Amino acid sequence: xxxxxxxxxxxxxxxxxxxxxxxxxxxxxxxxxxxxxxxxxxxxxxxxxxxxxxxxxxxxxxxxxxxxxxxxxxxxxxxxxxxxxxxxxxxxxxxxxxxxxxxxxxxxxxxxxxxxxxx
Amino acid sequence: xxxxxxxxxxxxxxxxxxxxxxxxxxxxxxxxxxxxxxxxxxxxxxxxxxxxxxxxxxxxxxxxxxxxxxxxxxxxxxxxxxxxxxxxxxxxxxxxxxxxxxxxxxxxxxxxxxxxxxx
DNA sequence: TATACATATGAACAATAATTCATATGAAAA
DNA sequence: TTTTCATATGAATTATTGTTCATATGTATA
Numbered sequence: 001x002x003x004x005x006x007x008x009x010x011x012x013x014x015x016x017x018x019x020x021x022x023x024x025x026x027x028x029x030x031x032x033x034x035x036x037x038x039x040x041x042x043x044x045x046x047x048x049x050x051x052x053x054x055x056x057x058x059x060x061x062x063x064x065x066x067x068x069x070x071x072x073x074x075x076x077x078x079x080x081x082x083x084x085x086x087x088x089x090x091x092x093x094x095x096x097x098x099x100x101x102x103x104x105x106x107x108x109x110x111x112x113x114x115x116x117x118x119x
Numbered sequence: 120x121x122x123x124x125x126x127x128x129x130x131x132x133x134x135x136x137x138x139x140x141x142x143x144x145x146x147x148x149x150x151x152x153x154x155x156x157x158x159x160x161x162x163x164x165x166x167x168x169x170x171x172x173x174x175x176x177x178x179x180x181x182x183x184x185x186x187x188x189x190x191x192x193x194x195x196x197x198x199x200x201x202x203x204x205x206x207x208x209x210x211x212x213x214x215x216x217x218x219x220x221x222x223x224x225x226x227x228x229x230x231x232x233x234x235x236x237x238x
Numbered sequence: 239t240a241t242a243c244a245t246a247t248g249a250a251c252a253a254t255a256a257t258t259c260a261t262a263t264g265a266a267a268a
Numbered sequence: 269t270t271t272t273c274a275t276a277t278g279a280a281t282t283a284t285t286g287t288t289c290a291t292a293t294g295t296a297t298a
Contacts, residue, residue, distance in 0.1 A: 035232050190257080199276075
């Protein structure tokens, strides 16, 4: 209960040390921002579906669009975001551009998300 | 090269089997939607900061607001979203409501996100 | 070089979401 | 019971973002 006293919410009784302690252990603003930006990328069902498709196969833009029944433009826009986040990579083969997962973090992060949901 | 032929993007040459194979291994729409919704929750720096604060301490709403230099209302709105997603839990103690992390998935997911960023 | 095809991209529009403000709810104390 | 304090919430506003449409870029082929 002693601890609770200093956590009281009245402005004049708040224990600054507690607030400062928590703040001192926080990563810097930039990292928190980048982290949120990364998860924002996962936070769209179109992009999640693209990632899932790429779990199976390396595919070109048009195939992804067909698989997901969406326009080439919409997919291309989203692939750009996924690429900028380092989640997918691509290689050109003639006129086509093939996309694939950049690394295994994608699978791990999604797997963790699924675990959380399945409870 | 044989495989590439069937992946050609010309509408009349697309190999439907490939598209169907990928589709058959996709989780159902609902799960993909839920997954995106979950990551959307992580995809906001205010909520990420709240989660980080709760890594350290169980805290009441007002303390969180002070720690993050935000209004009580804004924090309360976000805590509601975090609670609905099952990421945080709360308990009432008199007039105050204390929030804490619901389970370890939060830490794991964020840890994976950080790993990805730090490359 | 001219044409066709695959992909990328800018601008506009529509939809979604975060914060603020005002106020309601809920609990303890006077 | 009335007041005070902590939290929750609805409505309005602002900001952000996904998709579409039109078009540009880049590559291969005729």
